[in-house]
Amino acid sequence: MDIATSPLALPFPAMPAIGGVTLRVARARYKAWDRADLTYAELAPGTALAGVFTRNVCCSTEVEMGRESVAGGAARALVVNAGNSNAFTGYRGREAVEQITAQVAAHLGCSPAEVLVSSTGVIGVPLPKDKAREGVAAALTAEPCGWEDAARTIGTTDTFAKGATVSAMIGDVKVTLNGIIKGSGMIAPDMATMLGYIFTDAAVSPAFLQACLPAANAGTFNCITVDSDTSTSDTVLAFATGAAGNAVLEGQDSPGADAFMAAMQDICRQLAHLVVRDGEGAQKFIAITVTGAVSDESARIVGLAIANSPLVKTAIAGGDANWGRVVMAVGKAGQPADRDRLSIAFGGVWAAKDGLPLADYDEAPVAAHLAGQEVEITVDLGLGEGRATVWTCDLTHGYIAINADYRS
Amino acid sequence: MDIATSPLALPFPAMPAIGGVTLRVARARYKAWDRADLTYAELAPGTALAGVFTRNVCCSTEVEMGRESVAGGAARALVVNAGNSNAFTGYRGREAVEQITAQVAAHLGCSPAEVLVSSTGVIGVPLPKDKAREGVAAALTAEPCGWEDAARTIGTTDTFAKGATVSAMIGDVKVTLNGIIKGSGMIAPDMATMLGYIFTDAAVSPAFLQACLPAANAGTFNCITVDSDTSTSDTVLAFATGAAGNAVLEGQDSPGADAFMAAMQDICRQLAHLVVRDGEGAQKFIAITVTGAVSDESARIVGLAIANSPLVKTAIAGGDANWGRVVMAVGKAGQPADRDRLSIAFGGVWAAKDGLPLADYDEAPVAAHLAGQEVEITVDLGLGEGRATVWTCDLTHGYIAINADYRS
Numbered sequence: 001m002d003i004a005t006s007p008l009a010l011p012f013p014a015m016p017a018i019g020g021v022t023l024r025v026a027r028a029r030y031k032a033w034d035r036a037d038l039t040y041a042e043l044a045p046g047t048a049l050a051g052v053f054t055r056n057v058c059c060s061t062e063v064e065m066g067r068e069s070v071a072g073g074a075a076r077a078l079v080v081n082a083g084n085s086n087a088f089t090g091y092r093g094r095e096a097v098e099q100i101t102a103q104v105a106a107h108l109g110c111s112p113a114e115v116l117v118s119s120t121g122v123i124g125v126p127l128p129k130d131k132a133r134e135g136v137a138a139a140l141t142a143e144p145c146g147w148e149d150a151a152r153t154i155g156t157t158d159t160f161a162k163g164a165t166v167s168a169m170i171g172d173v174k175v176t177l178n179g180i181i182k183g184s185g186m187i188a189p190d191m192a193t194m195l196g197y198i199f200t201d202a203a204v205s206p207a208f209l210q211a212c213l214p215a216a217n218a219g220t221f222n223c224i225t226v227d228s229d230t231s232t233s234d235t236v237l238a239f240a241t242g243a244a245g246n247a248v249l250e251g252q253d254s255p256g257a258d259a260f261m262a263a264m265q266d267i268c269r270q271l272a273h274l275v276v277r278d279g280e281g282a283q284k285f286i287a288i289t290v291t292g293a294v295s296d297e298s299a300r301i302v303g304l305a306i307a308n309s310p311l312v313k314t315a316i317a318g319g320d321a322n323w324g325r326v327v328m329a330v331g332k333a334g335q336p337a338d339r340d341r342l343s344i345a346f347g348g349v350w351a352a353k354d355g356l357p358l359a360d361y362d363e364a365p366v367a368a369h370l371a372g373q374e375v376e377i378t379v380d381l382g383l384g385e386g387r388a389t390v391w392t393c394d395l396t397h398g399y400i401a402i403n404a405d406y407r408s
Numbered sequence: 409m410d411i412a413t414s415p416l417a418l419p420f421p422a423m424p425a426i427g428g429v430t431l432r433v434a435r436a437r438y439k440a441w442d443r444a445d446l447t448y449a450e451l452a453p454g455t456a457l458a459g460v461f462t463r464n465v466c467c468s469t470e471v472e473m474g475r476e477s478v479a480g481g482a483a484r485a486l487v488v489n490a491g492n493s494n495a496f497t498g499y500r501g502r503e504a505v506e507q508i509t510a511q512v513a514a515h516l517g518c519s520p521a522e523v524l525v526s527s528t529g530v531i532g533v534p535l536p537k538d539k540a541r542e543g544v545a546a547a548l549t550a551e552p553c554g555w556e557d558a559a560r561t562i563g564t565t566d567t568f569a570k571g572a573t574v575s576a577m578i579g580d581v582k583v584t585l586n587g588i589i590k591g592s593g594m595i596a597p598d599m600a601t602m603l604g605y606i607f608t609d610a611a612v613s614p615a616f617l618q619a620c621l622p623a624a625n626a627g628t629f630n631c632i633t634v635d636s637d638t639s640t641s642d643t644v645l646a647f648a649t650g651a652a653g654n655a656v657l658e659g660q661d662s663p664g665a666d667a668f669m670a671a672m673q674d675i676c677r678q679l680a681h682l683v684v685r686d687g688e689g690a691q692k693f694i695a696i697t698v699t700g701a702v703s704d705e706s707a708r709i710v711g712l713a714i715a716n717s718p719l720v721k722t723a724i725a726g727g728d729a730n731w732g733r734v735v736m737a738v739g740k741a742g743q744p745a746d747r748d749r750l751s752i753a754f755g756g757v758w759a760a761k762d763g764l765p766l767a768d769y770d771e772a773p774v775a776a777h778l779a780g781q782e783v784e785i786t787v788d789l790g791l792g793e794g795r796a797t798v799w800t801c802d803l804t805h806g807y808i809a810i811n812a813d814y815r816s
Contacts, residue, residue, distance in 0.1 A: 055740075055742075056736065056739035056740050058735050058736065058738055058739030058745060058747040058750065059739065059747070087732070087735070088732060088735050088747065088750075088760070088763060088764070088765070089764070090748060090763050090764045123732035123735070124731070124732055124760065124764075124765040125765075310718070310803075310807070310811070311811060314807070314808055314811035314812035315811065315812065317808070317812040318811070318812035318813060320812075323532070324495070324496060324531035324532055327466050327495070327496050327531070328464065328466065330466055331464035331466030331467065332463075332464050334463075337466060339466040339467070339496065340498060342466065342496075352496070352532070355496060355498050356496070356497070356498045356532075357496070357532040357533075394812075395718075395808065395812070396808060396812065397805055397808050397809075399718070399722070399808075400722055400725070400803065400804060400805050400807075400808060401805075403718070403719060403722035403723065403726070404722035404723065404725040404726035404728075404802075404803070404804065405726060
């Protein structure tokens with residue numbers, strides 16, 4: 001099956017080198033394909049590590065071991081396997097991951113816990129140890145490659161390579177954050193998995209890095225949805241090499257901490273949007289802003305209920321300003337809401353206010369807005385000051401085609 | 409838009425008369441269509457009433473007023489409007505419903521609270537009072553009609569008329585339960601709404617009827633899903649006229665109460681299945697049984713997570729025994745589960761046991777099972793004794809076509 005590049009794709013940005021990070025790719029041949037499928041990132045000694053992982057209780061071995069590594073706060077290498085998710089493979093899957101961490105640790109002279117592994121692709125098939133061993137050996141000695149090569153290699157059914165770069169000033173030192181991410185194209189029986197990696201030359205303590213990442217995650221990766229399904233392998237890792245030489249960021253009070261946190265937020269938002277832009281069958285990028293909720297978290301839950309509603313997503317696919325379906329989604333979210341205070345706008349034009357359709361509602365500008373690739377829905381609950389924005393894509397025949405019509 | 413009859417449709421059953429229930433239909437012309445769209449059921453004095461309603465907090469006026477009527481426990485009439493849901497219409501919508509209850513109450517010499525009203529169809533447009541008044545007047549003097557006429561008239565975009573009948577013995581008295589239901593075809597901007605009505609000639613106290621209905625609802629209507637979206641108008645009402653002359657069922661200890669509760673459960677299950685069989689775009693009827701959960705409720709939540717997963721539903725549409733997607737859905741349900749104890753079967757053939765794909769798994773019988781119209785998925789969590797069965801349909805191009813491609 002050949003999936004066309006998403007109409008919402010963005011070009012890969014020019015991304016500078018990050019001191020302390022060396023990227024290499026190799027062919028482990030996890031599938032019968034003619035492409036690199038093993039990504040290796042070597043990290044300078046002293047690199048701080050942070051991570052956030054899926055809440056899916058049937059998570060993969062890689063996620064379990066990743067959590068243990070994050071507790072240690074230090075990383076020397078990252079290995080990403082594409083084509084085999086190694087999920088639901090029991091002890092055999094764990095043995096394969098332990099083999100990889102041991103092999104890399106021996107090469108670098110570090111602890112196996114400092115080697116992070118992610119895998120994505122077919123499930124239920126233990127990662128083949130022989131292919132992994134040869135792939136890792138090839139990667140360890142391969143020529144260094146660029147960010148776009150790495151971004152393409154971690155992908156599976158992604159339709160474009162996804163990366164972002166952001167910089168920030170910490171005192172008079174410029175630091176850079178580079179991120180690459182994969183998700184969420186999918187072919188049965190593969191699983192959509194979001195794997196994101198952020199590399200920075202900033203000097204950051206592991207504890208502060210682990211504080212920054214979940215904070216940035218909350219309003220970015222946790223605010224996107226393609227189809228409401230949660231992968232068993234979702235992972236976002238952050239690596240800080242310290243090569244920029246700034247005064248180490250130890251906490252929120254460190255000079256420059258605000259700038260770093262803002263940069264982390266920015267790159268996470270950019271990467272999250274790229275995943276939505278490669279959502280299966282996506283034709284439209286939808287931003288849903290909920291205001292007037294009793295709290296920010298309540299606003300986020302209402303926003304996700306709207307974003308996950310198949311009826312809302314199909315309406316947007318059809319260019320239909322169907323605020324009735326938005327009302328329905330608000331009501332089913334289980335959050336405080338009052339039908340008679342609800343107001344709904346598309347592209348900034350209010351279709352309904354205080355629980356009633358507007359008498360003078362002009363559908364023409366709304367129809368023009370919905371015909372575009374970027375759709376904005378605003379919902380005001382009229383209850384409080386809570387607000388959130390979530391992002392999703394529309395639900396189209398393409399989604400059905402990718403997930404039902406084809407089998408690998 | 410012409411929607412073909414669901415391939416999962418069942419013929420309308422032969423349904424006997426219910427003493428104390430007279431059905432009539434009329435043309436209120438809520439839409440520009442050539443069909444009856446107002447259903448009127450007259451109920452003998454002394455008819456007991458019970459009801460369960462949507463949990464959507466943006467519910468319709470009809471649901472609010474229905475809850476008040478159920479608190480009274482008595483009903484003399486039911487009016488169902490098709491073509492206009494009267495939802496999100498504020499005080500003007502309430503005025504229209506109050507006009508209907510007053511009109512019928514004056515005719516019957518009863519309290520307006522004893523007149524139940526449901527509406528389904530386009531939202532955001534107050535039910536037109538003049539059409540409602542003329543439609544009700546016509547219905548009050550129309551010739552009585554049969555169950556199939558009534559079942560067809562409460563429908564909107566349903567592709568077939570849906571009814572079921574069950575009988576039970578209470579002592580030596582045979583009682584009958586007849587049910588009709590509508591749902592869940594839909595055309596934008598209409599809302600999918602499930603409206604179900606159960607009529608019985610059994611003599612039942614309002615309190616016991618209101619105990620039986622939620623009990624039956626829990627394992628039937630609350631265990632079906634088409635697309636995870638919850639209508640603002642969902643309603644199931646039960647009316648017991650007492651015409652059968654049995655000793656009044658006052659509670660669980662009344663002789664015959666068990667038989668009546670079993671019959672109520674049976675008819676609710678039949679009606680719930682009919683809604684799934686008319687699910688938008690449905691090609692397959694899917695039963696998902698979860699066993700080994702820590703509780704029945706936990707099993708139901710896990711089952712619904714599987715049933716609502718777009719990835720599972722598209723896999724079934726494609727005839728793909730994708731147990732990996734089932735694992736994913738189990739894990740995201742937020743209920744106790746252990747990846748390494750999970751077993752999954754399709755059509756009774758185990759594909760994975762105790763967290764591992766079976767080495768000798770023969771896909772041929774599974775593929776044959778998935779090629780049929782009735783699909784069974786069994787998930788054993790291996791934790792406890794909790795179990796539940798939920799029902800859904802597959803997710804196909806037909807769903808996208810109905811909800812995105814066409815506009816009214």
